[in-house]
Amino acid sequence: MKVYEKAPAKINLLLDVLHKRDDGYHEVEMIMTMVDLADRLEMEELSRDTIIISSQAGYIPLDEKNLAFQAAKLIKDRYDVRKGVYIHLDKKIPVAAGLAGGSSDAAATLRGLNRLWGLGIPLDELSRLGAELGSDVPYCVTGGTAIARGRGELLEPIGNPPQCWVILAKPPINVSTADVYGRFRASQLSEHPSTAAMVSAIERGSFTYMCAGLGNVLESVTMKLYPEVEQLKESMQKLGAEGVLMSGSGPTVFGLVSKEAKVARIYNGLRGFCKEVYVVRMLT
Numbered sequence: 512m513k514v515y516e517k518a519p520a521k522i523n524l525l526l527d528v529l530h531k532r533d534d535g536y537h538e539v540e541m542i543m544t545m546v547d548l549a550d551r552l553e554m555e556e557l558s559r560d561t562i563i564i565s566s567q568a569g570y571i572p573l574d575e576k577n578l579a580f581q582a583a584k585l586i587k588d589r590y591d592v593r594k595g596v597y598i599h600l601d602k603k604i605p606v607a608a609g610l611a612g613g614s615s616d617a618a619a620t621l622r623g624l625n626r627l628w629g630l631g632i633p634l635d636e637l638s639r640l641g642a643e644l645g646s647d648v649p650y651c652v653t654g655g656t657a658i659a660r661g662r663g664e665l666l667e668p669i670g671n672p673p674q675c676w677v678i679l680a681k682p683p684i685n686v687s688t689a690d691v692y693g694r695f696r697a698s699q700l701s702e703h704p705s706t707a708a709m710v711s712a713i714e715r716g717s718f719t720y721m722c723a724g725l726g727n728v729l730e731s732v733t734m735k736l737y738p739e740v741e742q743l744k745e746s747m748q749k750l751g752a753e754g755v756l757m758s759g760s761g762p763t764v765f766g767l768v769s770k771e772a773k774v775a776r777i778y779n780g781l782r783g784f785c786k787e788v789y790v791v792r793m794l795t
């Protein structure tokens with residue numbers, strides 16, 4: 512038997528870090544939504560009790576370091592499943608890009624194996640299980656648009672943002688999320704983005720206020736390490752994107768565009784110097 516699951520990329524419309532906790536994690540407040548750039552997972556039951564991962568992408572680990580492997584192992588162990596699974600990852604989301612590709616694969620594995628093995632685990636329980644794999648996994652299990660608090664696992668679903676075009680551009684650098692958080696100092700922040708303002712913009716369906724409310728406190732850390740991220744942001748703004756922000760810990764920058772007529776110009780302008788550019792829609 513086989514099941515298929517889509518694992519969409521997420522973007523952060525807002526990312527705030529409140530403080531570092533005693534357990535070493537950072538207390539965050541984020542607003543996340545998903546876009547229609549997605550990995551596709553194929554999961555096939557094996558009678559032999561083993562987990563096998565394959566992918567066309569040569570640049571990700573295929574052993575127990577792969578988050579899909581870890582998700583499969585976790586659900587097998589916790590629910591005492593004595594069967595195996597072959598998981599093929601058709602990767603489309605750029606890796607180490609701030610788009611939660613690995614976390615979304617892990618979440619899709621949990622959802623897919625829940626179906627494949629008829630485990631009947633409720634989605635909120637699956638989301639809690641995901642927290643054991645990584646801070647973004649609980650959100651990726653449920654998807655939609657949500658405020659994430661705690662270390663990312665405390666989720667409050669909100670309405671979908673106003674529909675628009677999203678242009679994603681990833682410079683050719685890989686950013687380590689742990690490194691960026693490690694360098695972040697909350698005490699050096701002069702201002703925090705407003706979650707309340709972004710929620711209100713979304714509730715009112717205001718594209719203009721949504722663009723105005725975008726904010727990510729990790730931008731300054733990543734931009735100091737990689738000035739090309741700041742240059743990319745400026746280019747996207749100059750080309751006409753109405754709201755521009757780095758996603759997660761970067762280096763992907765996204766631009767929000769309300770008019771289709773502008774999209775080709777921005778895409779072509781960026782492609783002049785950035786190889787990885789995607790035009791997508793929000794998953795609403």
Ligand code: ATP
Nearest residue numbers: 577578606607608609610611612613614616688759
């Ligand atoms: P986040 O936004 O959650 O920080 P990211 O988009 O920055 O995530 P990922 O694409 O999830 O980063 O990759 C981070 C690391 O995880 C990479 O070094 C990669 O080798 C490893 N990894 C493990 N499993 C996967 C997977 N299924 N897909 C992609 N990367 C994976």
